[in-house]
Amino acid sequence: MMPAGDGPDEKVEILMGTEAETARLLSCKMFPYFTFLAFVELMALSKLKRLRLRANHFNGSLPDKGLCEMKNLRELDLSRNRFNGNIPACLQNLVAIRLLDLSENNLEGTMPPFISNLTSLEYLSLSHNRFDGLISLPSLANHSKLAVFDLLSGNKNFEVETEDFRWIPSVQLKILRISNCTLNKGASAIPSFLSSQYDLRVVDLSNNGLKGTFPSSILDQNKRLEELTLANNFFEGAINLSPHHNYSYMKKLDISVNNIQGELPMNIGMLFPNLESLNAFRNALQGVIPPSIGQMRKLQTLDLSKNNFTGEVPEEIGMGCSFLWILKLSNNNLHGKIFPRQINLPGLALLELDNNHFIGTIGNSLANSSQLISLDVSNNSMSGKIPSWIGKFSTMVSLIMSGNSFEGFIPSSFCNMKDLSFLDLSHNNLSGMVHSCLFVSSLERLHLQGNNFIGFRPNGVSNSSSTHLVSLDVSYNKLSGHIPHWISTFSQLRILLLKGNQFQGSIPDQLCQLNKLRMMDLSHNNLEGLVPACLANISFGTLRDEDIELDIIGWWEMMSLLQTYEYKSKEYSITSHGDLNKQEEVEFVAKYRLEDYKGTVLHYMAGIDLSCNKLSGQVPSEIGALNGIHSLNLSHNLLSGSIPASFSNLEQVESIDLSYNKLSGEIPQELIKLKFLAVFSVSYNNLSGMIPYQNQFATFKETSYENNPLLCGAPLNKSCNSSVHVLLPSSKEDDDKENGGEGSKAFYAVKAIKGIWC
Template sequence: MSLSPLYNLLRLKSFDGSSNEIFAEEDDHNVSPKFQLEYLYLSNHGQGGAFPKFLYHQMNLKYMDLTNIQMKGEFPNWLIENNTYLQELQLENCSLSGPFLLPKNSHVNLSSLSISMNHFQGQIPSEIGDHLPGLKVLKMSDNGFNGIIPSSLGNMSLLHELDLSNNVLIGRIPEYLTTGCSLLETLMLSNNKLKGQIFFENIDLEFLRWLQLDSNQFDGIPNSLSNCSSLTMLDVSNNHLSQMIPGWIGKMSSLVFLDLSRNNLFGPLPPSFNTSSMLQFVYLSRNKLQGPITRPFYNYSELLALDLSHNNLTGRVPEWIGKLSNLRYLLLSYNNLEGEIPIQLCKLDQLTLIDLSHNYLFGNILSCIISTAFFTSSTDAYAPESSQESFEFTAKNVSLSYRGSILHYFIGIDFSCNNFTGKIPPEIGNLSKIKALNLSHNNLVGPIPPTFSRLKEIESLDLSYNKLEGEIPPQLTELYFLVVFSVAHNNLSGKTPARVAQFATFEESCYKDNPFLCGQPLSKVCGAAMSPLPAPTLTTNKDNSGFMDMEVFYVTFGVAYIMLLLVIGAVLYINPYWRRAWFYFIEVSINNSYYFLVDNLPILSKFGFS
């Protein structure tokens, strides 16, 4: 951290020590450097101790970057006061604490100030916009700032990027901020406690590109945002929005990233989501959206992510999804969808994550989906907005949020809690990179495919609550990354896999309710004689020795006889024609019987019948 060996270099203007491990070293207090630096770069990581003494003697600094050096202490406002030519100051993740102190006088040359990821507390100084009017970039995220957003920020007429996210700010967005900062391109106020209306009315925000206001308490999306022709990112997730999705959002031709998840949005998907060709990421999960998934994203050929989970959507999985040739993430879980998986989904050869769980889907699991180039891990470069993407996916029996670059490597299928039937496609064994597979709570039959032994990177495998039969393939013990495994509540038989590697950690609950399964960790020992069935209870009734239970026969016969009489009586009561025919039949039968007896009585008397 000390540059004392270089103190005699009179002409030294720039020093770049970045990408090294920086450590603290005491300066020579009796010697001042002969150089006047203009550029100082020491960013990477390390323990820098206190700010080095030689910085007190520098008056010509223009650019200074100490990112990720644990300096501790308070903000060095003296550094800005001494260096009137300073244009860029980067002090991210430097463990600075205490209040944020402004220079005593106005500093017009400073254009970029980044103090994110420190431990600052207290309020943002109310006069910050007056003391630093030339700022183009101001990053103060991930600190402990509280209080309101100073209205003086509106005096920064050159401000392009403002990041105050992940603090404890309260109150409303000052209207003067959005009117004064006419060149604003990025506004990030997420993860605070802001509330109320978002004031963009009658404001021309033609330069606004990123707007991130998630995890606050805003209650409406202003219609004036429809005039932001350059907006590429709109994130108003995790707020209190209670309205229908504005139709004008679908008309924002530059929009790439849209996140309206975790709100109270209701009504159907707007039909006007069909005009932009730039949209790549759509998050509408955890709302109260209703109705079918019609064709709102039909023309979005560049769509990479579609998350409509945790809503009240109905109808079938639409066939037009198969036209989204670049789709990587499809999440439709926790809705009321029904029908079969459309065969058009076989065309989605870029998918790496699909979640259709907790619906009413039925039919077979399409093997053609898996037999294509489906679920191939990719590390292709995404748009800059992709760093904000995140998904909620259940793996290892826990619902987790996956964010950022990890999604490039996470591959998963969740078809659980539906009504799928048929056999498990053996082609699933070709998904060698898959991390999570959940087919539980369905009506799948047949054996567990032995090809599952090729899922070398799988961590979570859940096949419970089905009607699977046969033995558990012993080759599954070769799945060394498996953490969660369950085949409970099936009709499996034979011996459980050997208690080796990961399978030595799986408990009895992973295999329970398979009546013909034996071996550890189950209590049933393989090879043991089956316990005899209990002998039938003997009774004193002699008819029990026959093939028929006579007591049951008599009861059944009596009930059937009574039911027949009741049915005949009911028919005769309802139908007068049949009633007259029945009585006529009885009358004729009585007459015939009478005359038969009269004619044959003399003959019967000769044989002793009276």
């Protein structure tokens, strides 16, 4: 995020006087305007005092020529570029430097020792680089003017040393950020020098592996503290705050991802009356949510998710926190109804109440929160009809109501949500038709599985403009007829799950036009006919998803809290990204297990499941071209012929299930090349010959091959020297017989067991 004044329309500003006493400024705000000026030409600007080149596209190493000759330089800001390599040693010539900002680059190497000689420094920011080695805070003992020390490391192995019994700190910092480092060789204690700091405004010690109880002394000693970030550590115990203190300057408190226990102070709203952000995500807090939070009149973000809170949501929050725009209470033990009384949250943008015990429906008072962008009430005990007023949220981007007992139809008003990107109504008792108007151009993910839908209205969505659809899951409904051809118009589709419906007819060749598909599940239907050879045209993991994110809802990246701190002539922007990303989750059977694939795992999963249908004919050899696939399941069908030797080209495959078919011939010996294969089943077929028994195939049990009377060799207890005679079915009529008659007993066993699995 770019600070005010750094927009793309900003022009180059060069103010240079002829007198040494005149203030000098060279400021370049955007890359396209600065390509004409080489760094070496800066040598002529020996009297320059302020140089700001932040937020450009500069790359390569930092130039030592020219830059290091500017001995009058007071401020140097090269942040938010792409510089790499080491910090030039000649920067030690800048003895008058007061502000040095090299943050958000790709700089590496050890921290140069000359920084300890730049005693005029007031602001030092080296965050978001790749430094290694060590920096010692006591080495800055003579930096009595230092007010800002900002070091959020991009390398967890980078060491920061703050302890030295000989060091008597003379500095009084305003902003201290030491994050994502190995702090004091992993000592896990709060730096002791903080006991001498009394004027801190911002403290960030996140992600340092710190242990101990909540460090309330930081709050008590620094009366004007505005931000305290202790996230991603191992703090435990209760939050003990002095009842005699009023922390009225505090704007942000982040204790997320720790092990803090006990209850929040019941008077927390009086202790922090001006708090704008409270984040206690993923701790072990319990008890009720203090109603006094409603006294935080300026509160914008409240995240108490993934704790053990009980009781109802205090109505004081809904009435008193009128500036609230992010409210996250998910994964607790909260109960009651959602906002049954009047609320005053006009700016609410994100509401997450999932994984609790809420009942009933959503209170009508939420309808006044017209700016709502994301609503998640999934996995509760809610019931009744989905309120039609939800469709009035024209700004809605993500709506997740899965895992409840909602019934009735999808409100037609949902078609008014033209910005909708993620709609998840799965695992409810919804019925009727799915409105084709839901397929708006912005829609990326539609999850309707586990309901009682019977079709789409009107019949087809061929005129749909939903060109961004990535995931379509309508599994386990009551959809019937042929698989709709219009699905092929979703050219960006990666996940197609139609499992557990009543589709019939053949698999349409039009699905082969979905060349970016990664996961296809058509299992547990009544499909018949051939397996389309054109499935080989689909990438199934071989194409890179450079143009789309499968793992998160990327539009939340713009949802960040920006707070700007003015310090002398520099704008110090501290951006706080909450845990705002929503992970997509889909179910897919692989290795005999129904797995939930979500987050970044979706980038690596690719599979086809056509099991439990009535598909016939031979397995197309072209399937062997799908060398990016991880799971292939064609079991419980009527497939015949041999196993294609081309399957040896499935380089990434981990699971192949061809069981319960009518396959014959030998198992291709070439399959031993499949080095990732963990599950292989060809049971209940009519295969013959020697079983491959090398590499991964040496790990498969007898159950992988059972009820193939003509197979021999390990792991079966049957030598390939013995002769076995089995009567095979002689005609299609024999295959269709349900009782008695001549034929292989193995095939009759298939019919008996197949019903259990399908």
